Amino acid sequence: MQGLIFDIKRFAVHDGPGIRTTVFFKGCPLHCAWCHNPESISPDIIHVPKTYTIDGHTFTDQEAVGHHASVAEVMQEIDKEAVFMTTSGGGVTFSGGEPLLQPDFLLAMLETCHKAGYHTAVDTCGQASWSILEAVAAHTDLFLYDLKHMDTVAHKHYTGTNNRLILDNLRRLSAMGAHLRIRLPLIPDMTYTESNLTETLAFLATLPNKPLGVDLLPYHNTAAHKYIRFNKENALKGVNSLQKSSLETLKQRFEKAGYDVTIGG
Numbered sequence: 001m002q003g004l005i006f007d008i009k010r011f012a013v014h015d016g017p018g019i020r021t022t023v024f025f026k027g028c029p030l031h032c033a034w035c036h037n038p039e040s041i042s043p044d045i046i047h048v049p050k051t052y053t054i055d056g057h058t059f060t061d062q063e064a065v066g067h068h069a070s071v072a073e074v075m076q077e078i079d080k081e082a083v084f085m086t087t088s089g090g091g092v093t094f095s096g097g098e099p100l101l102q103p104d105f106l107l108a109m110l111e112t113c114h115k116a117g118y119h120t121a122v123d124t125c126g127q128a129s130w131s132i133l134e135a136v137a138a139h140t141d142l143f144l145y146d147l148k149h150m151d152t153v154a155h156k157h158y159t160g161t162n163n164r165l166i167l168d169n170l171r172r173l174s175a176m177g178a179h180l181r182i183r184l185p186l187i188p189d190m191t192y193t194e195s196n197l198t199e200t201l202a203f204l205a206t207l208p209n210k211p212l213g214v215d216l217l218p219y220h221n222t223a224a225h226k227y228i229r230f231n232k233e234n235a236l237k238g239v240n241s242l243q244k245s246s247l248e249t250l251k252q253r254f255e256k257a258g259y260d261v262t263i264g265g
C-alpha cells in the first residue's frame with residue numbers, strides 16, 4: 001500500500017510531546033485562508049518552478065511536490081530517529097494536509113508505528129466521516145485537533161466548508177475518551193476575535209471530557225514566500241502577527257478556564 005506524502009520532518013518539537021518525526025500527508029478538504037502549507041492542499045502531485053544558481057548561471061527547473069511512498073519506506077525514515085523519539089517521550093505525528101483524507105494508508109501507518117512501540121499523534125482538521133475517525137482513534141495516542149472558527153458561516157468563508165461535522169466529530173472523540181489537544185489558529189480579525197474566543201471557550205466547556213490542553217497557534221507570515229512561489233493568492237498579505245502581550249493574556253484566559261496551554265504547540 002502506498003500513500004501520497006510531501007515531507008517528513010525530523011526532530012519536530014511542536015507536534016506533540018517530546019521529539020517527534022512528523023509525516024506530512026498530501027491533500028486537504030479545507031482551504032484555509034491562512035494555510036502555512038498551501039502546497040499540501042491539492043491531493044495530487046504538483047509541479048512548481050525551482051530556480052538554481054550554479055557558478056553564476058541561473059537555471060529554472062520544475063520541482064515535484066509530493067511523492068508516493070509505501071508503509072515500509074516511511075517506517076525506514078521514522079526508524080532512523082528511534083533513539084531520540086523513545087528517550088524523549090516523543091513519537092510519530094501524522095499531519096498534512098489532512099491525514100484522514102488517506103484513511104487506509106494512515107491506519108496502516110498507525111498500526112505499524114504501534115507495533116514498533118512508537119507513541120502516535122494525528123494532527124487533524126476533523127473533516128472526515130465518523131467511521132474513519134473512530135477507526136483511526138483505536139491506534140492514536142493523541143489527537144491535535146484544529147478548531148478554526150465557531151461560527152459556521154465564518155468557518156465556511158475562511159476554510160471553504162462549514163464546521164458542523166468538525167464540531168460533531170470532536171464531541172464524539174471526547175465522549176469516547178480520546179486524548180485531545182485543541183489547536184487554535186489565531187488570525188487577527190478572522191479567528192482572533194472576542195466573539196470567536198468566547199464561543200470557543202464556551203464550546204470546550206460542553207465537551208464530555210476535558211481536553212488535555214490547548215495550543216495557541218499565532219499567525220506568522222512565514223509562508224508568504226510559498227504563495228509567491230506556488231502562484232497562489234495570499235489572502236493574508238499585510239496581516240500582522242499578534243503582539244506577545246496579547247498572546248500571554250489569552251494564554252492566561254484559557255489557563256484560568258483550567259486548560260494546560262502552550263503558545264505555538
Ligand code: SF4
Pocket residue numbers: 028029030031032034035036037038040041096097098125
Ligand atoms: S486544514 Fe490545515 S492543511 Fe488544510 S488548508 Fe487548513 S491550514 Fe492548510
